[in-house]
Structures are given as C-alpha cells and as structure tokens.
Amino acid sequence: MLHIYCPHCGESRDEEEFHPVGQAHIERPKDPDACSDKEWGEFLYFRRNPRGLHHELWVHAAGCRKFFNMTRNTQTYEIKEVYKLGEQPSVVAE
C-alpha cells in the first residue's frame, strides 16, 4: 500500500484515495493533421515503461479530485517526489 502526499491537500493519505492515470508530461501533437501514422500511433499508444524512475500522473480521486505528478521508482515503489501540474520534476528519470 502506497502512502501518498497530495500537494494540493498538503497531507499524506492512503493509496486507495488516489487513482494512477499513466505517464506524465505527454504533450498532444500541436498539429494532429500533420502527424504521420507512426507519430500519431506513438502519441496514442506508446508509453514509457521503465524499470526504475518514472514520472506519473495521479488524481486524488476520493479527495480533492485534483491531478498532480509523481516521480516513483517502479522497482522499489519508492516515491521520490510529488509536484503540481505545470511544474518540472527536480529528480529526472533517464
């Protein structure tokens, strides 16, 4: 069970209140019509899947219902840091 600090609520809460959404920092192509099939497919379906540090988007679903980012180790499950949307992580996954 993860113990997660919500940067909006300013409190650590049980994982059950949260919902993982997937990889963080995915940018929608600025001009989708100009994308090749490969580029569009990669935007839709290809996600980073590192064994180690990973930037993830989470939502405090049963709490403040706000989104935030988390840097977490997918091997040890250690949470390195949480930060709000629009902010950059201080620990960067390779």
Add this chain to the structure above:
Amino acid sequence: MQHYSGFALLKHSFSHHENWQRVWRNPTPKKKYDVIIVGGGGHGLATAYYLAKQFGVTNVAVIEKGFLGGGNTARNTTIVRSNYLWDEAAHLYEHAMKLWEGLSQDLNYNVMFSQRGCLNLGHTLQDMRDIERRVNANRLNGIDGEVLDAKQVKEIVPALDCSENARYPVLGASWQPRAGIARHDAVAWGFARGADAHGVDLIQQTEVEDLIIEDDTVVGVRTKRYGDIKADRVGCVVAGNSSVLAKMAGFELPLESHPLQALVSEPIKPILDTVVMSNQVHGYASQSDKGDLVIGAGIDGYNGYGQRGSYSTIEHTIQAIVEMFPIFSRVRMNRQWGGIVDTTPDACPIISETPVKNLFFNCGWGTGGFKATPGSGNVFAASLAKGEMHPLAKPFSMFRFHDGSLVDEHGAAGVAH
C-alpha cells in the same frame, strides 16, 4: 528421454525410485546457436519445444535469468479458455486450446489439464447482450459456447448466489464446456523436458545483459555468466521485462508492466468444480485439485516491476468473491503473491518482427497468457523457424499500433482485466 508410464513406475519401484533420470540436463552453452530464446517461462519453453520437435531446429538455447517457469508461469491462476470475441484472437486461443487437448500425451507428461468448463457471469442487461454476441461469434468460429440463464448457472454452481437479492444479481452467463484449468508448473516442466530431449540447451541463472546488434541485425546476446553467445535469430519471451529488453535493442514497445496479484485459500472439501468469472463484480475463482480456492485479482493501476501489489487490490477482489459466494465468507486465505504482467492498449499480445532484423518478440500477453502457452509457443516457433510470421501471429504485429489495426479485446473477451 526416459518414457513415463505405469510400467516405468512399476519397474522403478523395485529400485525404490532411486534411478530415475534427471528430467533435463544443465549444460554449459555453446558459442553459437541457430536460435536463442530469451526467457524460460512457459511460452519460451513451449517455443523451444515446438522449434525442435515440429520444425526440426534443434540447435537452440533457452536463456533464463532465474529458474525455469519461475515467473508468471508459476504465478497465474491456471485458467484455460478460448472464448474471445474477435476472429484474430479467437483463432489464436483456439489453436492453443486444441494443443492443450492433446498436450499430456504429446509431452508424455501429465499437465493435469481438466476441462471443467468456465462461466463468465452477466449481471446487467448489457452484460447479457455482450455475452450473446460473444457466444455467437465463438460458435461461428467453431468454438463451443452456450448462453445460460440464472437457473442453469445455479444448477452448475450451487454455491453461487444467484438470488434476486444479491447486490448485483446474476442474470446469466456464457458457458464454455471445453475450458478448464491445468497444472501450471507441470506445463513448464513438461515443455522443458520435451525440449531438452530434442537437444535444446536450457541455460538457467543466466541473465541477458545486452543484445548484440550489428547493422540493425541481432547477432547474439551478452550474458554476465557466459559472455557473448551468438545466434542467427533471437526470440524474446520475457513478459513483464519486455520493455527492458526492447530498450537494449533501441526501440520501444507499446507495453506497460503492472503488478497482478492472486491468492489461494486454505484447502477445503470439493465445492467448486468449474471456473467462475465475473467482470461486473470483478473477481474469479476456481478450486485446485489440492482443495484451495484459487482467486485472481485485477491489475494494480500503477506501473510496477516489483512482483507485488497493494493490499487494497486484493481486498476488493475478496469482497467480490464473498459477494458471489457468501458461503466462502469464513474461508481463510493462505498465500498471496504478485507477478509482473506486460499489458498492451488493446489487451492482445504482440507476436512480432521488430525494427531489428532477426529479432522477434512474443510479449504483451497481459493478464491472460497462461491459457495460450502451447499455441503461443507453436506459432512463435513457426515464425522463428521460417523467419516470417505464422499466419495466426500476423494480426499481432507490434506495428498495428502505428496503422491502427488493433484487435480490441479490452472488455470484449469476458476478461477480468
């Protein structure tokens, strides 16, 4: 290979069973192979077995970082069925089902395949519509299936709460009589023994550190224990760690690795002689020959390579099981564990050529790979032997995520994803 039979059992009883051969050798790898298979789980061993037996490619090594069948093969809930909705998936899983039906004889190894049937419950009108659609699709594909109403379900599983008072009343189910369960370890061991007997080298406790690639062509693997081992073709069958191997080869796969948990209860008297699955309340159970209830959870939502998940996930699963079977409410759980499953966006596997020549991947089986073990090995072996994909494997190319030709079994296959 020593043949297993009643007569052999009798013969060896005279020498107190002390002279049975080792089931497989423990060889030192050669410098070069025709085919190297990375990953010695069920799918990898099945691939090696069919390569050697059916396609005559015997200069093969299986390289495994731990011990044979110690990953997801040892961690699944052993359910075998082929009632998938879409033609491509149905054909692939039915190919596996047909191989399951003769597998113990073929391997001369009892995989304890028990065709006890599988129920996929429907709790809403939409569930029932989906079930009818899927059963009809199955029958058109030559796969057995029936739509049952609640009364018929109750007759098959008396312990199931089919009353109208249930929170999510059972309205009916799809029923595949040929589905069932098999002994997961025996499957790995049977394929390993068969492959070894045909000359395949099973190299255990040897982790692949890198793939050796020259001019966009794979020429071998690099291991810490034995250094470089050359190969004409390399097949990666490493489930949860597929993305890590793909990264070594310099490309990405549309996979996310998640923890998937399962648990077993204390052994109890026979009460459940079939497999019961429910998407709606999200739980499934069967009873092993040993008597324990085998219960599978859904995946944990976050990515994880840790072979463990969160407690809340199995708690929800147990809630679903008690909802379905109130009679189990005081059964105690004995053990709980997790595996790493590599999930694809469309819940169908990737059996594919890659951007690197002579490098093939068989991965992305997600939460439901065990049922496909013989079929997956068979089509992957055919592909590795010929250097081009088997017709059943063609729809499962990794490039389908570029051109959009997905085989979308997500939510369609009665799978408790």
